[in-house]
Amino acid sequence: MTLFKLLDDRTPLTGRLAMGIEYDGSAYCGYQFLKHSPSVQAALEKALARVASQPIRVHASGRTDSGVHATRQIIHFDPPVPRSMKAWVFGTNANLPRDVAVRWVKEVPETFHSRLKALARRYRYIILNQPSRPVLERANVTWCRDPLDADAMHRAAQALVGEHDFSSFRAAGCQSSTPRRNLHFIEVHRHGPLVVVDVQGNAFLHHMIRNIVGALMAVGRGDRGVDYISDLMALKDRTLGDVTAPACGLHFVDSLYDDHWGLPREPLGPNLLAFLGEWTGERALPDCPIIEFRRGRPVAVEGEGI
DSSP states (O other): OOOOOOOOOOSSSSSSSEEEEEOOOSSSOOOOOOOOOOOOHHHHHHHHHHHSSSSSOOOOOOOOOOOOOEEEEEEEEOOSEEEHHHHHIIHHHHSOOOOOEEEEEOOTTTOTTTTTTTEEEEEEEEEESSSSOOOOOTTSSEESEEESOOOHHHHHHHHGGGEEEEEGOOOTTTTSSOOOEEEEEEEEEETTTTTEEEEEEOOOOOOHHHHHHHHHHHHHHHHTTTTTTHHHHTTTTGSSOOOOOOGGGGEEEEEOOOGGGOOOOOOOOOOGGGGGOOTTTSSSOOOOOHHHTTTOOOOOOSOOOO
16 A cells, blocks of 8 residues: 555546645644634645635544644545645645645545544554653653553553543543543553553543543553552542643544545554554444444434534
């Protein structure tokens, strides 16, 4: 599967377009537009408007917190003018800051919606576990100088799999109408000095993953037992949990869609983990109501974030 494909510079793209973007979130308040702080959405819309010579509003597969990175954020928009594939990709990148980039663009049906048609979101949290502070990786990992037991963290994390009330891992300012989410899987593995928390779910609450990682690190240090995560879940009280892990270690690495949309397949990021060799969409999705709902099938959906 090649990463190098020629971009058509002659055929105008018409109708709805989907784009894959990546960004270093260090300098941004998050993906979503805010009036008082720089956002990825504002930078992207400004660059697209330069290509189209008209304002463009984009819709994304999900939000990210301030300082969080993304390697496969999917957005869509309805272009006001036709432009070629090459013009949309190269032209937008030429007008974006160096910490945001378009990876690809593709025509999609009018029924495609980057958020409403997403079946799952996947994140990776990277911990550099070594005595000395990071230098080259400092912007995209979290440093932990204490030895971590990744196997104990993995065992503890399995209590989170499935549909649960995640109130104990929900930020105080979370605006979701329900604390219930469905985690498809969560894995913790060590790769040399890197400890990686790999998690996928239908959606996530504000700071949910970072709060989970903060609690798992307490288990990894030996400060808490393997049952700590399940005990926290039962309490349904965020004030009894651990510190929120830093944003710099969190990467939004995939939004999953049905194959019939024809979105490009890409290796999961960040490139720091390219040696793992896993490509997007390789794992089977669980059988749960929210996925059936996203696929347009008439099912009762109660208590799941959509």
